[in-house]
Amino acid sequence: MNFELSKQQKMIKSAIAEFIKKECTPEYTLALDKEKRFPEELWQKLAENGFLGIAIPEEYGGTGGDILDYVLVIEEICKGSIAVGFGFFLSICFGGKSIGFYGTEKQKQEFLPKLADGSLKFALALTEPGGGTDILGSMQTIAEVTDDHYIINGQKTFISGADVADYFITVARTSDNPDKKSDGITIMLVDAKTPGIKIQAIPKLAIPAVTACEVFFNDVKTPKSNLLGKEGKGWHHLVSTLDNERIGVAAMTIGLAQGIFDYVVQYAKDRQAFDKPIGQFQAIQHYLAKCAIKIEAAKGLLQKAAWLQSKGKRCDVEATMAKYYASSVSFEVASKAVSIMGGYGVMEEYEVGRQLHAAKLFTLAPISNEMCLNYIGMVGLGLPRSY
Numbered sequence: 001m002n003f004e005l006s007k008q009q010k011m012i013k014s015a016i017a018e019f020i021k022k023e024c025t026p027e028y029t030l031a032l033d034k035e036k037r038f039p040e041e042l043w044q045k046l047a048e049n050g051f052l053g054i055a056i057p058e059e060y061g062g063t064g065g066d067i068l069d070y071v072l073v074i075e076e077i078c079k080g081s082i083a084v085g086f087g088f089f090l091s092i093c094f095g096g097k098s099i100g101f102y103g104t105e106k107q108k109q110e111f112l113p114k115l116a117d118g119s120l121k122f123a124l125a126l127t128e129p130g131g132g133t134d135i136l137g138s139m140q141t142i143a144e145v146t147d148d149h150y151i152i153n154g155q156k157t158f159i160s161g162a163d164v165a166d167y168f169i170t171v172a173r174t175s176d177n178p179d180k181k182s183d184g185i186t187i188m189l190v191d192a193k194t195p196g197i198k199i200q201a202i203p204k205l206a207i208p209a210v211t212a213c214e215v216f217f218n219d220v221k222t223p224k225s226n227l228l229g230k231e232g233k234g235w236h237h238l239v240s241t242l243d244n245e246r247i248g249v250a251a252m253t254i255g256l257a258q259g260i261f262d263y264v265v266q267y268a269k270d271r272q273a274f275d276k277p278i279g280q281f282q283a284i285q286h287y288l289a290k291c292a293i294k295i296e297a298a299k300g301l302l303q304k305a306a307w308l309q310s311k312g313k314r315c316d317v318e319a320t321m322a323k324y325y326a327s328s329v330s331f332e333v334a335s336k337a338v339s340i341m342g343g344y345g346v347m348e349e350y351e352v353g354r355q356l357h358a359a360k361l362f363t364l365a366p367i368s369n370e371m372c373l374n375y376i377g378m379v380g381l382g383l384p385r386s387y
C-alpha cells in the first residue's frame, strides 16, 4: 500500500494550489458571489495553465491526466473557490467526460480541444420541473426525429451555468412509448444560441456565481450530427458517466471542507475569549478534531474509488459511498465552522457562511444523499430495490 503521491502528481497539486492561492483571494470570491457572475477571467487563465485539459487526452489538446490527476485539481480549486471548482466540474465532467465516453471521433476532435483551451463551456440540461430524482418518470422534453434534425420542445430546470454555456448536453425523449422508462432517451449537443432557446436565471443562495437556470426549448432544431451516443440509448450512456460524476462531487466537497477547515483552525487560534484563544476550549478542539477525522476518512473513500476507476475496475458502490460521505462531511464541517466563528459565521463578508449553502447543495445534487443510500442498499448490499 502506498499513500504517497507520485512526483508528477505532487507537481500538479502544488501548481494548482499556487495558482488558486494567488487568484482566488477572499475579496475576489466575495465579489463573484455578490455580483453573481461566472469567473470568466479565471477560466482563460486555467486554460492557459493546462488545468482545463487535465482529464482530456493529449491527442485532443489536453494533458492526458487520469482520474487521480482530475481529483487532485478539482480538490485544490474547491479549497480556494467552490464557484470556480463547480464551473470546472460542469464543463470538464458533464461536457468533457460525456463527449470522451460516447462522442464520435469527429465530435471529440471538434469539441475537446476547445474545452481544453477554454473557448467552449458546457452545461448539462437533464433535470425537469416535475422532479430530478425520478427524472425517468418526470421527463416531458421531447425531441421529434426528422430526416436530418431533431426538433426539441420542453423545459429544463436548475441548469447550472446555462447562462454562460456554449452547448447544452441535452437529454430528451425520442420515443414516448418505450418498453422501459430508461429506453427511448437521447442525448444531443445543442448549441445554446439556437433559435427557440430561452434561458431564465433562478436566484439562489448556494454558489450564486454559477447561475442555476430554467431552459425552455421551443421548436429547437438541432442537426442529427449533434447526436451524442446512440439514439434512444441516452440513459444507458449517462449511467456510464455516473461514477466519474460521483467521484468528482466527492473531490469538490472534500476540497470545500478542507478549505473551510484550514480557515477555521486559524480562526480558533486567533480569536480570543476569556483571555484565551477559543481553540484552547475543549468544546472547540473537539469540533475541530472530529472534523479532521471525518475529512481524512472522506479522502480515503475518494482515493479508493478514484484508484479503482483508474485501474478500470468496477467502482460504482465506492464512488456512491464517497459522494455520500464527502458531501455529508463538508456540510458538517461548514456548520461547525459557522458555530466556531460565532456571529461572524453568518456575515456575508466571511466565506464560511456562504460555503454552508454550497455544502448543503451537494448533499442533494446531482444525486441526493437519500438516493445514494438507496443505491448502496440495493447494489452494494443486494437488498430489494426500494423505489
Ligand SMILES: Cc1cc2nc3c(=O)[nH]c(=O)nc-3n(C[C@H](O)[C@H](O)[C@H](O)COP(=O)(O)OP(=O)(O)OC[C@H]3O[C@@H](n4cnc5c(N)ncnc54)[C@H](O)[C@@H]3O)c2cc1C
Pocket: 123, 124, 125, 126, 127, 130, 131, 132, 133, 134, 157, 158, 159, 160, 161, 204, 206, 212, 361, 364, 365, 366, 367, 368, 369, 370, 371, 374, 386, 387
Ligand atoms: C443548485 C442546483 C444546481 C443543479 N444543477 C443541475 C444541472 O446543472 N443540470 C441538471 O440537469 N440538474 C441540476 N440540478 C438538479 C439536481 O440534480 C436535482 O435537484 C436533484 O436530482 C434532486 O431533484 P429535485 O430537486 O427535483 O428533488 P426531488 O426529486 O423532488 O426530491 C426531493 C426529496 O425527496 C427525496 N426522494 C425522492 N425520491 C426518493 C426515494 N426513492 N427514496 C428516498 N428519498 C427520495 C430526495 O432525496 C429529496 O430529499 C441542480 C440542482 C440544484 C439545486
